[in-house]
Amino acid sequence: MGKFIRNSKDLGEAIRRARKAKDLRQVDVAQKASVRQALISELENGATTAKLDTVIKIVAALDLDLSIVPRHIASFDPTKY
Amino acid sequence: MGKFIRNSKDLGEAIRRARKAKDLRQVDVAQKASVRQALISELENGATTAKLDTVIKIVAALDLDLSIVPRHIASFDPTKY
DNA sequence: TATATATATGCGATTTAGCGGATAATATCG
C-alpha cells in the first residue's frame, strides 16, 4: 500500500486521489499546472506516460512533491534524502 | 537538503549519487534500465528532461522508488502513503 | 607516459508527449 510510482497507472491513481481529496476539477489542476484538461484526464486514466517535467508541474499543483526513496525501507527521515 | 525532485537537475544529482553509492558505472545502470549509456550521462548532467517511464526504469535499476509525498512535511511514515 | 576505462558529445532517424481545438460521453442536479 503506498504512493510509490512504478508505472503510469500508479501515477494516474495518485493524481486522481490527490485531486479528489482537494475537491478539485481536472480543469483546475490543469490551469494551475499550465496543461490541458485533456492531459489530466489522459494521465489519470494511465493512457499515456508523461514527461517528468509535466509530472512535476501537476504534482506541484496538488501541493505534492516527487521524491526518490530507497526500496524496501519501512520508515525513514525524508530530510536525509 | 533532500531527494525531492523538482527539476531535471535534482533528478540528475539523485541518480548520480545513488549510482556512485552503489559503485556502478553509467553503462551498468543503462543496461539494467535498457537505455543508452549516453542517456544516463545526459540525465545526470540535467541536459534533458526525461519521460516518466525512463525515470522509473533508471530509478528501479538503482533499487530506488519514486514516490509522491505531501509538501511541507518535516517527517512522515512512508507506509502511510 | 602509455594504455585502458569511463564519461560526455554529436548527428540523423524514429517515437512519443503535449498542444489547440473541438466534440462525445458521462455524471450531477434542478
Added chain:
DNA sequence: CGATATTATCCGCTAAATCGCATATATATA
C-alpha cells in the same frame, strides 16, 4: 426528463525524448 457541469476522446501538428552509432574527452591505472 432536461439542463448543466465534468470528464473522456479524436485529429493533425509541433516539439522533444530516445535511439543507434560513432567519437571525443576525461579519468584512472599499469
